[in-house]
Amino acid sequence: MMRRTAALVLCLCLAVSGGLALTACGDSSSSSSKKSSKKKKKSSSSTSGGPGVTMQNISFQPASLSTKVGDTVTWTNDESVGHDVTADDGSFKSGPAGGLKQGDKFEHTFNKAGTFAYKCTVHPNMTGTVEVTQ
Numbered sequence: 001m002m003r004r005t006a007a008l009v010l011c012l013c014l015a016v017s018g019g020l021a022l023t024a025c026g027d028s029s030s031s032s033s034k035k036s037s038k039k040k041k042k043s044s045s046s047t048s049g050g051p052g053v054t055m056q057n058i059s060f061q062p063a064s065l066s067t068k069v070g071d072t073v074t075w076t077n078d079e080s081v082g083h084d085v086t087a088d089d090g091s092f093k094s095g096p097a098g099g100l101k102q103g104d105k106f107e108h109t110f111n112k113a114g115t116f117a118y119k120c121t122v123h124p125n126m127t128g129t130v131e132v133t134q
């Protein structure tokens, strides 16, 4: 008789705790529905004065840019099409093909004089040059 009661109590206990666990679970999942801010925070205060290129209408604007050795050029994708910035000579690359999404930026500091041609590998007609002078 005693054993049966104990077993029943244990059973009830499990049922109650199981129910509590379920409700706790439901609460936590519903409160964490934030799907935002996956930003690359790379505060660009030190490079804000550098030259910039915008990706717009499947083109680089300006397509040709002149800058000085030591300057950092910032490319910004300003449209919903994915792009990338890939140097013809491999000296700089933003990442995977089309990896720059709308609002993404890519920075490169030019430490050597010369003319650097680059393109977006997704769009073969999307090309540009950076002329770096001393």
Ligand SMILES: [Cu+2]
Binding pocket: 058, 082, 083, 084, 120, 121, 122, 123, 126
């Ligand atoms: Cu592109």
